[in-house]
Amino acid sequence: KTRLYSGMQPSAESLQIGNYIGALLNWKSLQQTHDAFFSIVDLHAITVAQDPALLRENTRRTAAQYIAAGIDPSESTLYVQSHVAAHAQLAWVLNTITGFGEAGRMTQFKDKSARHGHDGTTVGLFAYPTLMAADILLYDAEIVPVGEDQRQHIELTRDLATRFNTRFGETFVVPEASIQKETAKIYDLQNPTAKMSKSAESHAGIIWMLDEPSVTAKKIMRAVTDADGGIVFDRENKPGVANLLTIYSVMAERSIASLEDEYAGRGYGDLKKGLAEVVTGTFGPIRERVLELLDDPAELDRLLAQNADRAASVADATLAKAYDRVGLLPRV
Numbered sequence: 001k002t003r004l005y006s007g008m009q010p011s012a013e014s015l016q017i018g019n020y021i022g023a024l025l026n027w028k029s030l031q032q033t034h035d036a037f038f039s040i041v042d043l044h045a046i047t048v049a050q051d052p053a054l055l056r057e058n059t060r061r062t063a064a065q066y067i068a069a070g071i072d073p074s075e076s077t078l079y080v081q082s083h084v085a086a087h088a089q090l091a092w093v094l095n096t097i098t099g100f101g102e103a104g105r106m107t108q109f110k111d112k113s114a115r116h117g118h119d120g121t122t123v124g125l126f127a128y129p130t131l132m133a134a135d136i137l138l139y140d141a142e143i144v145p146v147g148e149d150q151r152q153h154i155e156l157t158r159d160l161a162t163r164f165n166t167r168f169g170e171t172f173v174v175p176e177a178s179i180q181k182e183t184a185k186i187y188d189l190q191n192p193t194a195k196m197s198k199s200a201e202s203h204a205g206i207i208w209m210l211d212e213p214s215v216t217a218k219k220i221m222r223a224v225t226d227a228d229g230g231i232v233f234d235r236e237n238k239p240g241v242a243n244l245l246t247i248y249s250v251m252a253e254r255s256i257a258s259l260e261d262e263y264a265g266r267g268y269g270d271l272k273k274g275l276a277e278v279v280t281g282t283f284g285p286i287r288e289r290v291l292e293l294l295d296d297p298a299e300l301d302r303l304l305a306q307n308a309d310r311a312a313s314v315a316d317a318t319l320a321k322a323y324d325r326v327g328l329l330p331r332v
């Protein structure tokens with residue numbers, strides 16, 4: 001089976017619908033045909049300030065959401081990044097072959113450092129992408145299913161893998177991003193030209209997987225549309241409606257064209273009502289399952305430990321090879 005790797009940050013209490021559509025849904029279908037590794041990247045999360053107790057809790061909650069959304073921890077390897085020491089260790093080696101300018105060109109770094117200011121921007125934030133490259137390269141992953149915003153990081157990962165292999169001999173598999181074109185970017189409901197993001201200033205336009213169904217419905221009913229009135233997919237001129245149609249189409253597993261047909265001549269209120277039903281119909285049961293899983297944190301922790309052992313057995317072997325290639329003296 002082809003190796004697959006992906007991960008998410010435990011940086012909020014709940015994942016948002018962009019994470020679900022842009023990543024989780026694809027993970028769920030790909031796990032059946034691939035040897036899949038899915039991590040909860042807590043070491044990435046601490047590149048911006050986190051409350052320690054909350055981070056711990058959000059890490060468990062993120063694991064519960066993976067499982068409730070359909071990631072099977074006996075089929076796939078689902079684990080916490082910091083439980084496998086090799087991630088931080090390989091990241092260090094990759095830092096030594098990454099150019100300062102190269103890392104500085106990452107648009108996510110530029111955005112985040114602009115937001116956090118000179119003193120809030122840490123070396124950790126700068127090195128975020130080399131840690132991400134380590135995640136992927138440790139597992140010889142061939143494909144990496146992510147949303148559009150991660151494309152540049154995967155390009156860098158490819159460059160680093162190739163550079164290392166050229167300099168030190170064939171070591172890493174050069175991975176490829178797997179990005180679903182239509183759903184790779186879900187937009188904020190209040191600001192439909194901006195990516196929906198856990199770190200947005202206002203949460204009014206974010207659909208959280210763990211919101212109560214009534215809250216989700218209310219947010220959808222208040223989504224920004226336009227004054228034109230037609231229910232047609234037009235990303236340029238009707239970004240709000242296009243975003244609602246995209247979400248609807250994925251969540252209901254229906255084509256955009258069939259939705260345009262069904263809603264032809266009807267108002268935005270009808271469209272939103274239909275969408276709210278579909279979204280709460282999917283997220284309602286997921287939410288219930290998450291709450292159940294969180295009722296037994298010891299069992300969840302045990303599962304994560306088991307999966308981390310499985311991950312470490314792969315990662316440690318790759319790390320040892322990389323250490324050897326660069327000339328680090330093996331400890332006998």
Ligand code: TYM
Pocket residue numbers: 005006007008009010018019020021022023041044131132135136144145146147148149150183184185186187195196197
């Ligand atoms: P994170 O936690 O920011 O996002 C997790 C995944 O969700 C996707 N995503 C979206 N997709 C569509 N529309 C949106 N509005 C939206 N918002 C987020 C992201 O593209 C991502 O796939 N750096 C990664 C985490 C990571 C990783 C890795 C991923 C660490 N190591 C190794 C793959 C392989 C991130 O920021 O995830």
